[in-house]
Amino acid sequence: MPSTPDATTVVRELLELTSWQAFDIDADGRVLAGHDGLGSTQLVEISPDGTRTPLTDLPSRCSGRYLPGRRQVVVQHDTGGDELMQLSLLDLDPLPVAPAGLDALTPLVRDPAHMHVLQDVAADALVYSTNRRNGVDMDVVVRDLVTGEERTLYDGGGYVAQTVASHDRTSVAVTALSLRPASSLVFLAGERAVGDGAVTDPDEHALHHSAAWTAGDDALLLASNHDREHTAVLRIGLDGGSWEPLVTDDEHDLQLWAAPDASAMVVGTLVDGALELAVHETDGTLRCRVDQPQPGAAEVVWASDASRFVVTVSSSTAPSSVSSVDARTGVLTPLVASDVPAHVAERLVVPTVHRVPTPDGEQVPCFVYRPTREVPEVAGASVLVVHGGPESMATRLFNPVVQALAATGFTVLVPNVRGSTGYGKRWYSLDDVDLRLDSVADLAALHDWLPELGLDPDRSALWGGSYGGYMVLAGTTMQPERWAAGVDIVGISSLVTFLENTSAYRRAYREREYGSLKHDRELLERASPITYLDQLRAPLFVIHGANDPRVPLSEAEQIAAALAARGIPHELKVYDDEGHGLAKRANRLDAYPAAVEFLVHHLQRS
Known part of the structure; x- marks a missing residue:
């Protein structure tokens, strides 16, 4: 009978456990995931029948997004953990027979002295933020993937945290850090900007995150603690003049993941370090609760048609796994998980x-x-x-x-x-x-x-x-x-x-x-x-x-x-x-x- 492994052996086995992370899901149900089986997080595609295809083997960890309607992935990668992100293109037609190294990627935005952070994607364009203008301020740039032409949407300074394009692609909502402690601000750039584009007060001590456009591009959905103690899900007019509470909880902070077409949203209630997930209509009405096996941390990525979403879940006793969730019922179907001896x-x-x-x-x-x-x-x-x-x-x-x-x-x-x-x-x-x-x-x-x-x-x-x-x-x-x-x-x-x-x-x-x-x-x-x-x-x-x-x-x-x-x-x-x-x-x-x-x-x- 084998002896019980000592603590030193168990420590090493714990550190060798692998984890998964969902980055994107395409219109055909393929999931772009991250897996650290090669020693750092690399891209893997999971097909609807469960087949896994390793996509990258880069010197450092990476992430990515599908280009809608195209069998291509935009890969975001750095060098040795320096966080100077570069953007490259990986073709998936045909699928690679072996994981791609750097030489197999097509450069999109490469300048190793500066960072370029992928913010949003469309079939023919991508939006990214970059500090290449002066090494400090983050500008927001849209790049045409057909012509290679670039257009700067915002160069007003500051640290950009998130950018999301409107459905008509005429404007972007930008979330940036403010100079108040633990605070952020939201503003618009493009045709739908009102006045100077400010949506929230830059001097307010408040956190705003997870901004998303409503279906008609006439307002934004936000997770925000504007005028409140705990973060709630709110709807705000493009001029910042109206705030409508959609989902609130007086005891807990809420997190938000809106569907791409703004037809639904996942709301996470944070209870002592664990998220309880539920699907809501965009007027705040509860649609269903997500069938979670145990409390833990979670990240959500929606399918483009809002029929389902994939969720990365980790609990205290289970490494990160990826599951698919039916957005109508909340039923969870496991896709990939790590084996724990x-x-x-x-x-x-x-x-x-x-x-x-x-x-x-x-x-x-x-x-x-x-x-x-x-x-x-x-x-x-x-x-x-x-x-x-x-x-x-x-x-x-x-x-x-x-x-x-x-x-x-x-x-x-x-x-x-x-x-x-x-x-x-x-x-x-x-x-x-x-x-x-x-x-x-x-x-x-x-x-x-x-x-x-x-x-x-x-x-x-x-x-x-x-x-x-x-x-x-x-x-x-x-x-x-x-x-x-x-x-x-x-x-x-x-x-x-x-x-x-x-x-x-x-x-x-x-x-x-x-x-x-x-x-x-x-x-x-x-x-x-x-x-x-x-x-x-x-x-x-x-x-x-x-x-x-x-x-x-x-x-x-x-x-x-x-x-x-x-x-x-x-x-x-x-x-x-x-x-x-x-x-x-x-x-x-x-x-x-x-x-x-x-x-x-x-x-x-x-």
């Missing part, structure tokens, strides 16, 4: 949901993953995994790192500290600018709560990426008596040097959240982990991508140099073919098991 599945943990009190009277939402079996060496030890952002959230999706830590024997806490989205406008505003250190204080509250779970407060560590990496460094430097170790992935060690060295197109929008170099330098220094290095005593494991355009490698190098100078145990792993995080499985398999072992070494019973 039985001995791995039995180690997977469903989290419990908690609210952790803070000294100032707040309550931090937190998911707790308890190991399914005790590992004596680390029993009672814990790891707090902090999400990035900060305008983001931890959800109840499948996280192989969280499950690997639990399989190793750690109790894992995954909090949504103040500043996290998904719990209303007030909560995500509680870390803005001069409130930054209040979110760090939440880490202390979580640590003080550990005995309530029967955990040893002397054997707790922090783990996080991006802003979560900042929180790891902030916690271990500002609360040195609380944390026994940390794993920092692409984290910020100094808010000053981060803002000075991050990509130019990102700087203004990071300053809106953290404070500006010109006006708030003292605050930035006070909130920077590197300011408190003389207090640091916790061993750190540091991971970074050499091509990171968001948090430069220098942030990791300066913290590693400081650790070395002080003789603090640490390890720095730098990956030359990665950007902001680890996109390639080979690198994750190199870094994460080593990081887990690092924590075992420093958190095990003495």
Whole structure:
């Protein structure tokens, strides 16, 4: 009888699990999906009979969209995680006999020094945003796929997040970041723009996303928290003068996916990090609820005729899978999923949901993953995994790192500290600018709560990426008596040097959240982990991508140099073919098991 695999084996098997993602669905029911079976996310076509055809094998992860009415795909790809997206064309008639490399793609928009983000597609044209004019501002461009001619629809500056064309193709609705913390604005360009084109107030502290045109192109559908605490589905006139609530929930944020012909919409209700999906008419009337097997995260892609949609679903115990949903009934039919070996599945943990009190009277939402079996060496030890952002959230999706830590024997806490989205406008505003250190204080509250779970407060560590990496460094430097170790992935060690060295197109929008170099330098220094290095005593494991355009490698190098100078145990792993995080499985398999072992070494019973 074979022996039970040890935790180290299970950790590697968890990190080797593959996942799926739906990018598009064509008129004949073929699904354009992403699959990371080759080591990073590559394109795969799933035919209606279930046949899978690998389409790409590029050096870095990619995504794509079908061109309507044509057997072609627009492929969006970068180099080594640098996020300087390029656009290429892949012919699917005939289907490739082997996955296409870069040399098999036809260049559409190529300028490796700048980013070009695909926004919308039509049979004869595509819309994309690009910062090639000055390296900072994102212009919106439409490219004729027959003649190659390009026309700039918008060049008024700012960071474009989403662009969607009207059904008559005369106008676009643009969603851009505003200079208010965690806020966005919507405006029109083209024939249907009214006045200066503004639809929402650029000075309003509000988030608007998922904009879509109504069937007659006379209004927009939005997910928005305009004049409200929680995001709702609203209809707004093109001049911004009328707001009509369609679907609301006074306790939860809503998400929106409108059908291309605006005949229906999927609305997701976010309940403690999991989405409950339902189909509504575009007047807000409930049509049906989606038959979901278990709570988790979800993304929706509609078919052009609105008869169905494909949904990417991930739950705490299941990697991302793709299913088709009948838009009339909500019945879900699985298309592709990843196989999880039985001995791995039995180690997977469903989290419990908690609210952790803070000294100032707040309550931090937190998911707790308890190991399914005790590992004596680390029993009672814990790891707090902090999400990035900060305008983001931890959800109840499948996280192989969280499950690997639990399989190793750690109790894992995954909090949504103040500043996290998904719990209303007030909560995500509680870390803005001069409130930054209040979110760090939440880490202390979580640590003080550990005995309530029967955990040893002397054997707790922090783990996080991006802003979560900042929180790891902030916690271990500002609360040195609380944390026994940390794993920092692409984290910020100094808010000053981060803002000075991050990509130019990102700087203004990071300053809106953290404070500006010109006006708030003292605050930035006070909130920077590197300011408190003389207090640091916790061993750190540091991971970074050499091509990171968001948090430069220098942030990791300066913290590693400081650790070395002080003789603090640490390890720095730098990956030359990665950007902001680890996109390639080979690198994750190199870094994460080593990081887990690092924590075992420093958190095990003495």
